Amino acid sequence: MKLIGKGTHTKAYLRDDGKVQLHSNDPVKEVMALGWFPSCELFPIIELIDTGVYEMDYYPYHSSLKNNLEPEQWQLYQDLRHLYHSVVNTKNPQDMYAYLHNHFDKLLDKRIVLLLQEALLACSNYSTAIIFEISPRNVKVNNGKLILLDCFYLPKEWNPELYNN
16 A cells, blocks of 8 residues: 555555555544544545544545636635634634534535534534634545545644643
């Protein structure tokens, strides 16, 4: 297997059969693999293979999101980027769930709002200290559609120092 990506808590390997195998201790990957995320085109399907080992489809790199996304998908990406830049950290990370839930409500596409809020609710099974981050490195394109890979993360799991008083 070829290493194709490495983050703080996940390593991604491209297998010979074209699938991606993830080795991860990221709780959001587990949430997705357990089927708690909405089943839709916005999120990848992640399957649990073994403890800390997951499988998903491979989405190739595109040098330009704008040139590869359908126009309404590019607009969604722009809207989510704007939302991301308008979200500020609260003094209490546990307040982030409510803060994000309310900010998602500002999106025009109410179907997308419900999908994002359902994903947020799924993450809250681990913590309500949830961050939403969107950038070219954590999204992919599949047949002109936007795929959100690692847009949700839990700072309590990744940044314990945020909880020291």
